[in-house]
Amino acid sequence: MSAVHMQTLAESLVEAARRAGADAADALAASGQSTSIAVRGGTLEQADRAEGVEIGLRVLIGGRQACVSASDHSPSAIARMAERAVAMAREAPVDDMLGLADPDQLARHRDAGDLQIADDRPDPAPDALQDLALRAEAAARDMPGISQVESAHAAFNRQFLWLAASNGFSGGYGRSGHSLSCVAITGEGLAMERDHAGETRVWAADLPTPEDIGRLAAERTLARAGSRKPPTGAFPILYDRRVAASLIGHLLSAVNGAAVARGASWLRKDLGRPVLPDGFDLIEDPHRPRYPSSRPFDAEGLPTRARRIVEGGVLQGWTLDLATGRKLGMASTASAARGISSAPSPATSNVILTPGTVTQDDLIARMGTGLVVTSMLGASINGTTGDYSRGAAGFWVNNGRIAYPVNECTIAGNLRDMLMTLVAANDALPWRGTEVPSLLVEGMTVAGA
Numbered sequence: 229m230s231a232v233h234m235q236t237l238a239e240s241l242v243e244a245a246r247r248a249g250a251d252a253a254d255a256l257a258a259s260g261q262s263t264s265i266a267v268r269g270g271t272l273e274q275a276d277r278a279e280g281v282e283i284g285l286r287v288l289i290g291g292r293q294a295c296v297s298a299s300d301h302s303p304s305a306i307a308r309m310a311e312r313a314v315a316m317a318r319e320a321p322v323d324d325m326l327g328l329a330d331p332d333q334l335a336r337h338r339d340a341g342d343l344q345i346a347d348d349r350p351d352p353a354p355d356a357l358q359d360l361a362l363r364a365e366a367a368a369r370d371m372p373g374i375s376q377v378e379s380a381h382a383a384f385n386r387q388f389l390w391l392a393a394s395n396g397f398s399g400g401y402g403r404s405g406h407s408l409s410c411v412a413i414t415g416e417g418l419a420m421e422r423d424h425a426g427e428t429r430v431w432a433a434d435l436p437t438p439e440d441i442g443r444l445a446a447e448r449t450l451a452r453a454g455s456r457k458p459p460t461g462a463f464p465i466l467y468d469r470r471v472a473a474s475l476i477g478h479l480l481s482a483v484n485g486a487a488v489a490r491g492a493s494w495l496r497k498d499l500g501r502p503v504l505p506d507g508f509d510l511i512e513d514p515h516r517p518r519y520p521s522s523r524p525f526d527a528e529g530l531p532t533r534a535r536r537i538v539e540g541g542v543l544q545g546w547t548l549d550l551a552t553g554r555k556l557g558m559a560s561t562a563s564a565a566r567g568i569s570s571a572p573s574p575a576t577s578n579v580i581l582t583p584g585t586v587t588q589d590d591l592i593a594r595m596g597t598g599l600v601v602t603s604m605l606g607a608s609i610n611g612t613t614g615d616y617s618r619g620a621a622g623f624w625v626n627n628g629r630i631a632y633p634v635n636e637c638t639i640a641g642n643l644r645d646m647l648m649t650l651v652a653a654n655d656a657l658p659w660r661g662t663e664v665p666s667l668l669v670e671g672m673t674v675a676g677a
């Protein structure tokens with residue numbers, strides 16, 4: 229649907245809410261379409277296509293709020309939504325921190341064109357996506373030692389969002405996404421191992437070739453042949469760049485204003501204190517062109533901007549929307565995000581950690597004996613204390629060199645201690661929402677054989 233129609237839907241929701249008795253309201257209208265193709269054994273295995281329009285409304289009455297959503301966007305449905313939302317809000321608990329932005333806080337620039345977050349080329353046809361998937365599968369299958377390719381997958385999506393509010397804000401923009409992935413298998417029975425490769429880009433032109441994706445999936449899989457459990461003990465851990473962002477993700481969760489306001493963050497008393505080694509910056513930049521989470525304004529209509537979450541290792545501030553900022557006596561960092569059926573909450577976009585000056589091989593040599601983690605599963609993370617435990621797989625290092633692949637082990641530590649020992653490599657990959665290089669962590673516990 230056109231931008232004009234999406235604007236009309238969002239603004240109609242706000243008007244209906246005011247007529248139904250809301251003190252204030254904001255609304256989100258989203259149209260989207262997606263196509264997904266999976267192949268196996270050189271033939272089409274699955275094809276999916278979806279498209280539709282969804283609308284969501286939040287109303288506020290005397291410090292109370294309620295959210296409703298629907299896929300029916302007829303005038304009568306919009307009127308019923310507004311009445312239902314107002315009735316729900318009147319029964320909700322009071323939170324005096326709730327409220328829309330003041331008009332003078334709102335973003336003036338509401339066009340995302342300069343961010344280039346929507347591919348301007350024609351949408352790929354299903355047969356073009358199938359060709360990409362088949363080429364990735366063939367490249368993986370042709371590698372000696374690969375017993376089968378579990379799947380190869382290509383997909384495209386495009387959406388358009390429009391946000392309107394009773395404080396006068398009205399703005400929207402489009403997004404696109406292209407993805408390509410492959411999962412390969414080596415060995416048989418109990419000796420079977422698998423690994424994958426996959427990439428996602430805003431613009432198709434920025435994707436690696438299908439052959440690169442397929443070969444990388446195969447190479448990663450073949451490297452896992454003969455995996456075994458590592459020894460148990462205290463060892464350094466090197467988080468490969470494939471998984472290092474998850475470690476920084478725990479830091480981002482701990483500085484989220486919602487967790488801090490609840491007292492449920494292990495960093496709740498550390499504002500202005502070191503949380504990373506000296507020399508590390510953690511920067512959020514929502515204006516990186518062609519990056520998937522770039523945006524000109526947040527979900528409350530505030531202008532987004534670059535900021536330093538950590539500077540020189542020292543924590544500079546929390547990630548805040550309007551409500552959590554008011555609870556903590558601080559201004560919003562224009563970090564509100566929301567879904568169609570949910571209220572705004574704080575979230576980051578395009579986070580970059582300072583890279584190091586050495587290669588991953590240099591860090592492996594420095595380790596001596598330890599574990600390189602390339603994949604993880606399951607998690608036990610205590611958000612209040614920072615206690616950390618995760619299942620892991622990767623490669624064992626002896627005498628500064630990779631000795632053999634490992635699986636079925638657990639790594640454990642405390643996030644506060646772990647993050648203060650970080651050493652970064654220089655191998656961060658671009659195009660990620662969290663751009664983090666390989667990270668060496670000293671003295672974690674490995675539970676293996």
